[in-house]
Amino acid sequence: xxxxxxxxxxxxxxxxxxxxxxxxxxxxxxxxxxxxxxxxxxxxxxxxxxxxxxxxxxxxxxxxxxxxxxxxxxxxxxxxxxxxxxxxxxxxxxxxxxxxxxxxxxxxxxxxxxxxxxxxxxxxxxxxxxxxxxxxxxxxxxxxxxxxxxxxxxxxxxxxxxxxxxxxxxxxxxxxxxxxxxxxxxxxxxxxxxxxxxxxxxxxxxxxxxxxxxxxxxxxxxxxxxxxxxxxxxxxxxxxxxxxxxxxxxxxxxxxxxxxxxxxxxxxxxxxxxxxxxxxxxxxxxxxxxxxxxxxxxxxxxxxxxxxxxxxxxxxxxxxxxxxxxxxxxxxxxxxxxxxxxxxxxxxxxxxxxxxxxxxxxxxxxxxxxxxxxxxxxxxxxxxxxxxxxxxxxxxxxxxxxxxxxxxxxxxxxxxxxxxxxxxxxxxxxxxxxxxxxxxxxxxxxxxxxxxxxxxxxxxxxxxxxxxxxxxxx
Numbered sequence: 475x476x477x478x479x480x481x482x483x484x485x486x487x488x489x490x491x492x493x494x495x496x497x498x499x500x501x502x503x504x505x506x507x508x509x510x511x512x513x514x515x516x517x518x519x520x521x522x523x524x525x526x527x528x529x530x531x532x533x534x535x536x537x538x539x540x541x542x543x544x545x546x547x548x549x550x551x552x553x554x555x556x557x558x559x560x561x562x563x564x565x566x567x568x569x570x571x572x573x574x575x576x577x578x579x580x581x582x583x584x585x586x587x588x589x590x591x592x593x594x595x596x597x598x599x600x601x602x603x604x605x606x607x608x609x610x611x612x613x614x615x616x617x618x619x620x621x622x623x624x625x626x627x628x629x630x631x632x633x634x635x636x637x638x639x640x641x642x643x644x645x646x647x648x649x650x651x652x653x654x655x656x657x658x659x660x661x662x663x664x665x666x667x668x669x670x671x672x673x674x675x676x677x678x679x680x681x682x683x684x685x686x687x688x689x690x691x692x693x694x695x696x697x698x699x700x701x702x703x704x705x706x707x708x709x710x711x712x713x714x715x716x717x718x719x720x721x722x723x724x725x726x727x728x729x730x731x732x733x734x735x736x737x738x739x740x741x742x743x744x745x746x747x748x749x750x751x752x753x754x755x756x757x758x759x760x761x762x763x764x765x766x767x768x769x770x771x772x773x774x775x776x777x778x779x780x781x782x783x784x785x786x787x788x789x790x791x792x793x794x795x796x797x798x799x800x801x802x803x804x805x806x807x808x809x810x811x812x813x814x815x816x817x818x819x820x821x822x823x824x825x826x827x828x829x830x831x832x833x834x835x836x837x838x839x840x841x842x843x844x845x846x847x848x849x850x851x852x853x854x855x856x857x858x859x860x861x862x863x864x865x866x867x868x869x870x871x872x873x874x875x876x877x878x879x880x881x882x883x884x885x886x887x888x889x890x891x892x893x894x895x896x897x898x899x900x901x902x903x904x905x906x907x908x909x910x911x912x913x914x915x916x917x918x919x920x921x922x923x924x925x926x927x928x929x930x931x932x933x934x935x936x937x938x939x940x941x942x943x944x945x946x947x948x
Contacts (some may be wrong), residue, residue: 483571483942486552491572494550495530498574501542505533516557516575517732518568520818522823522873523909528569535580537655537692543576544690545659547938555940558599558628558688561620563599563826564907566632570942572829576690577589585693586606592698593650593667598627598691614698617642622644622794622808627691633683637806640726640861641733641765642699644903646682653693654681657934667695668944679816680929685905686940688933705733706775707799708792710762710782711755715739715844715856717786718758719837723861726833730774734763735861738842739844742813742855742868749812750805760860761806763799765794813868823873827854827886829893830864832845839896846888851879863904864902889938891916906944914945 482869486494499506507513515526530541544682547554569575586603588594589612596605603623606615618768620629620636628634632651635644642648651665664677681688690830712718718737725732737747738759748753760782764774771794779790805812814824825828831839840856847854848868856867871882889914890900900906902912915923926945930937 475856476702482946483553486758487548487573488548491529491552493721494546494552494574497546497550498516498530498532498821500544501546502532502539505535507531507533510628513575513645513675515554515605516560516567516569518562518908519719520563522825522871523565523568524873526565526568526570528553528575529572531577533577533580537581537653537661539690540576540578540655540690541661544655544938547574548657548936551936551938553941554690556627556631556690558625558631559601559623561622561624562632562907563627563828563904564901564909565936566905566907566940566943568908568942569909573938578625581692587614587698588667589611589614589698591667592700593695595695598625600626600704601627602626604715609698610701613701615701616648616696617699618645618648622814624754626694626696626827629790630682630691630694631684631686631922634833635859635864635903636861637734637736637803637859639859639864639903640735641731642702646679647676648697649694650697651682651695652678652691655691655692657691657936657938661692662689665695666925683905685907687930687943688939703768704768704771704794705799706764706771706792706794707802708762708764708775708778708790709754709755709802710760710779710790711788712760712782713727713786713788715758715840716837717759719785719840719860721778721782721785723833723836725778726787728777728781728860730777730781731764731766731859732762732767732778734761734926735859737760737840737856737858737860738806741853742809742857745812745816745855746809749815750801750808752805757788760787761802762792763803765804775924784812806857809855810868813855813870816855817870819872820871821874823871825869825871825882825886826904827867827869827889828901829862829889829898830902831860831893831896831898832861833861835896835898836865837840837861839892839898842892843889845869846885850885851859852878852881852885857901862902863898876904908943910942911946
């Protein structure tokens with residue numbers, strides 16, 4: 475919702491902006507684009523945050539391009555915003571103060587693969603699907619799957635996770651080292667390929683989740699995993715959301731090494747059935763995936779089936795056929811589009827919310843959230859990476875209906891407050907960007923925000939890197 479953006483960013487002086495764009499045009503020629511359509515494509519276009527386009531877009535092809543853009547923009551105090559694939563959800567690629575967007579999609583090379591060490595070195599524009607296609611013949615894969623075919627640089631910047639996080643962790647656990655272009659155009663190297671290090675400050679994880687506000691990632695070293703011998707997908711329906719959540723909690727507490735465990739409430743199952751042509755029972759559903767040997771996968775499936783039965787679970791089915799697994803998980807990944815199809819129209823907006831709570835409070839948080847939706851008469855199917863306490867509501871509203879929008883605003887505010895009151899966070903994986911800045915103080919306290927501002931000022935004293943995101947500069 476447009477009214478939730480709290481960042482106040484000063485635009486550069488017109489003469490300074492013109493000088494910067496002229497210098498960039500001389501350096502990049504037709505790789506500098508200023509057309510309205512392209513600029514709007516590089517602003518925020520997802521959900522209902524307003525589009526705030528940059529003044530120009532540079533198509534970077536190598537690290538030297540990033541360095542030159544940063545140097546020119548720093549000289550003229552012009553903002554610089556990095557762009558991967560544009561799939562972020564909290565306005566991270568918006569340009570509230572104008573400036574120059576660096577499009578990194580052409581920096582899409584896999585530079586090195588060290589199969590014996592289970593790591594690789596890549597450029598930031600490599601997408602997760604392209605990387606896994608590149609790795610497949612070597613029996614390796616990169617496990618972080620946020621759903622969208624996002625770039626690995628963008629996933630690192632937003633500290634993404636997704637459906638596999640319950641077993642493989644988030645980007646935080648899977649990035650070994652970075653090369654980052656700092657405010658003067660020089661390069662910071664944050665680590666090595668070693669699996670652990672005690673050498674100095676942990677700069678790598680300072681930039682993981684920084685949303686491009688401290689520098690621009692030009693190279694990544696990331697962990698890989700071996701493709702499991704056997705992969706099984708499973709589905710289990712439940713009488714209630716609480717029963718599904720309790721089964722999840724017991725599975726985690728008893729140590730079943732679930733690779734994925736996703737909750738769909740009844741409304742979301744109904745949407746998926748309609749959009750993806752499925753025939754699942756339209757009651758709360760858990761989708762699961764198990765990785766390991768054939769024996770291990772069979773044992774994990776049996777153990778979960780027994781737990782599910784204790785928690786009101788109904789039919790439990792599982793399959794190792796790739797085509798069946800793909801169909802099931804594609805339906806999960808298409809959840810956003812299935813919700814959008816429930817209420818078509820140019821003025822109908824869908825916003826994907828994002829909270830995360832300790833797993834012991836998951837059932838309470840989800841059921842209270844469903845009660846809120848019923849009380850406020852709102853349409854918002856729920857999906858969740860419930861193995862780590864993270865869930866999303868896909869809230870649907872008519873953006874021209876002031877009453878409905880007000881109820882939607884109230885719902886999202888109550889959702890965040892509820893999660894924070896339960897010891898959780900306003901965002902488990904989407905990031906802060908513009909949309910959730912107002913919740914940081916309550917979650918972390920003013921001292922933490924002051925520390926963030928101090929870091930921002932130390933690494934970006936001119937405030938040119940993605941200004942107006944995460945923490946407003948006081």
